[in-house]
Amino acid sequence: MVATEPQAEKKERWTFSWKHLYDEVVTTGLCTGCAGCVVVCPHDVLSYDDQNGVYKPWQNEAEYGGPADCSHGDKACTTCTRACPRFRTWETEIDNFMFGREREADEHSGIYKDVLLARAADPELHENGQDGGLVSAILVYALEHDMIDAALVSYLEGDGSTWKAIPGIARTREEVIASAGSRYTYSANTMAYMDLDKEEQRIALVGMSCQSSSPPAMKARKAGKAARRISLNIGLLCSKTFDDAIFEELFEAKYGLKKSEMRKMNIKGVFQIWMKNGDYHEVPLKECHAWTREGCKMCPDFAAEHADISTGGIGAFNDWTLTVVRTDTGRELMQRMIDDGWIETRPGDDDPGAIALMHKLAAKSRKRWPEFAVDAPRRLTKD
Numbered sequence: 001m002v003a004t005e006p007q008a009e010k011k012e013r014w015t016f017s018w019k020h021l022y023d024e025v026v027t028t029g030l031c032t033g034c035a036g037c038v039v040v041c042p043h044d045v046l047s048y049d050d051q052n053g054v055y056k057p058w059q060n061e062a063e064y065g066g067p068a069d070c071s072h073g074d075k076a077c078t079t080c081t082r083a084c085p086r087f088r089t090w091e092t093e094i095d096n097f098m099f100g101r102e103r104e105a106d107e108h109s110g111i112y113k114d115v116l117l118a119r120a121a122d123p124e125l126h127e128n129g130q131d132g133g134l135v136s137a138i139l140v141y142a143l144e145h146d147m148i149d150a151a152l153v154s155y156l157e158g159d160g161s162t163w164k165a166i167p168g169i170a171r172t173r174e175e176v177i178a179s180a181g182s183r184y185t186y187s188a189n190t191m192a193y194m195d196l197d198k199e200e201q202r203i204a205l206v207g208m209s210c211q212s213s214s215p216p217a218m219k220a221r222k223a224g225k226a227a228r229r230i231s232l233n234i235g236l237l238c239s240k241t242f243d244d245a246i247f248e249e250l251f252e253a254k255y256g257l258k259k260s261e262m263r264k265m266n267i268k269g270v271f272q273i274w275m276k277n278g279d280y281h282e283v284p285l286k287e288c289h290a291w292t293r294e295g296c297k298m299c300p301d302f303a304a305e306h307a308d309i310s311t312g313g314i315g316a317f318n319d320w321t322l323t324v325v326r327t328d329t330g331r332e333l334m335q336r337m338i339d340d341g342w343i344e345t346r347p348g349d350d351d352p353g354a355i356a357l358m359h360k361l362a363a364k365s366r367k368r369w370p371e372f373a374v375d376a377p378r379r380l381t382k383d
């Protein structure tokens with residue numbers, strides 16, 4: 001008998017193109033509209049529809065094959081599927097890439113190093129921030145200490161009176177402050193990548209949970225230069241965003257609240273709305289559910305599980321940001337900001353209820369991941 005060398009385990013070739021993405025993600029309800037596929041497409045044949053609440057990618061080669069087909073896919077271009085944080089075994093692949101292991105079933109909020117409460121020491125950043133102004137402080141610190149060249153964030157369109165959230169780039173303290181606070185409709189901040197200058201190579205992304213899984217998907221599956229440029233990934237905890245139509249169809253139609261007269265909004269158990277004339281209103285969340293954006297209905301990620309730093313506003317302390325540090329990059333940055341007096345922190349244990357609530361909401365979101373897709377994002381312990 002002839003002895004044979006054991007065969008090296010063969011890695012399956014990545015052959016999946018737009019056709020697969022379209023059939024398995026875009027048209028099945030899994031697509032969040034994160035725009036990862038659009039920004040990495042090297043042939044510019046993917047566009048993004050953010051009108052009338054659509055928030056989906058589409059294939060713009062009018063002469064070729066129809067919406068499900070892309071001529072470059074025939075030549076084995078696979079870039080879009082590599083960037084998609086909902087394609088096939090995305091969660092396990094990214095967990096392995098970022099943390100060197102799959103998560104345990106009880107890690108509903110993903111794998112992390114530290115949980116703490118944080119807020120900006122600078123009163124202007126704190127004041128303008130939604131919660132503790134941590135995200136704004138991080139961006140200003142990283143810009144002013146030459147750690148990043150630009151950040152992909154969200155602004156309001158025009159003078160803000162339409163409340164249409166749009167992606168944009170922040171390069172200065174003033175721009176970071178202009179983009180601070182939360183809007184509860186969708187803004188695919190990733191799309192602002194298309195407007196970066198060539199020499200801007202160190203980029204921070206601020207994004208909803210779904211968007212913050214896109215850079216590590218790109219890195220894990222080698223989707224090209226966008227993967228290398230996004231060097232800091234800040235996630236926002238999120239259970240849903242609302243259709244833009246909620247302003248007219250609920251807030252105005254039922255409560256007479258015109259969006260042009262709104263000043264600020266927040267969600268703390270109810271939808272809170274502050275008007276420019278000083279009035280304050282609360283709208284029960286159960287009335288808002290009918291306007292949940294399509295792309296959120298199957299989303300399993302509440303806790304921005306693949307960001308360097310994930311941030312949220314739940315808990316007992318309104319003016320602090322609940323902060324989940326997941327990576328060495330995130331931990332080193334937080335430590336530098338603490339040492340330099342840019343942020344104040346307190347232990348997460350000061351508010352155990354906030355952490356318990358995060359895990360509970362994360363478990364709830366995981367139950368939304370559908371049976372027809374791979375099972376990992378549905379994995380849960382029974383509580």
Ligand SMILES: Cc1cc2nc3c(=O)[nH]c(=O)nc-3n(C[C@H](O)[C@H](O)[C@H](O)COP(=O)(O)OP(=O)(O)OC[C@H]3O[C@@H](n4cnc5c(N)ncnc54)[C@H](O)[C@@H]3O)c2cc1C
Nearest residue numbers: 129130131132133134135136153154181182183312313314
């Ligand atoms: C749609 C949405 C839903 C959220 N849901 C929850 C939740 O259920 N539970 C929870 O604990 N926290 C939630 N958050 C996070 C929370 O509202 C704060 O964003 C977070 O605590 C950071 O606060 P901060 O003061 O540190 O951030 P800030 O310093 O105010 O910075 C906020 C950053 O978020 C960006 N941003 C604002 N709106 C959007 C948007 N629509 N899309 C993308 N980026 C945006 C801004 O451009 C800015 O860079 C949600 C945020 C958003 C935008």
Ligand code: SF4
Nearest residue numbers: 031032034035037084
């Ligand atoms: S989830 Fe994101 S990357 Fe995937 S198809 Fe939708 S927009 Fe593209």
Ligand code: SF4
Nearest residue numbers: 209210238240296299
């Ligand atoms: S629930 Fe939040 S994180 Fe999930 S798809 Fe919707 S916006 Fe993205």
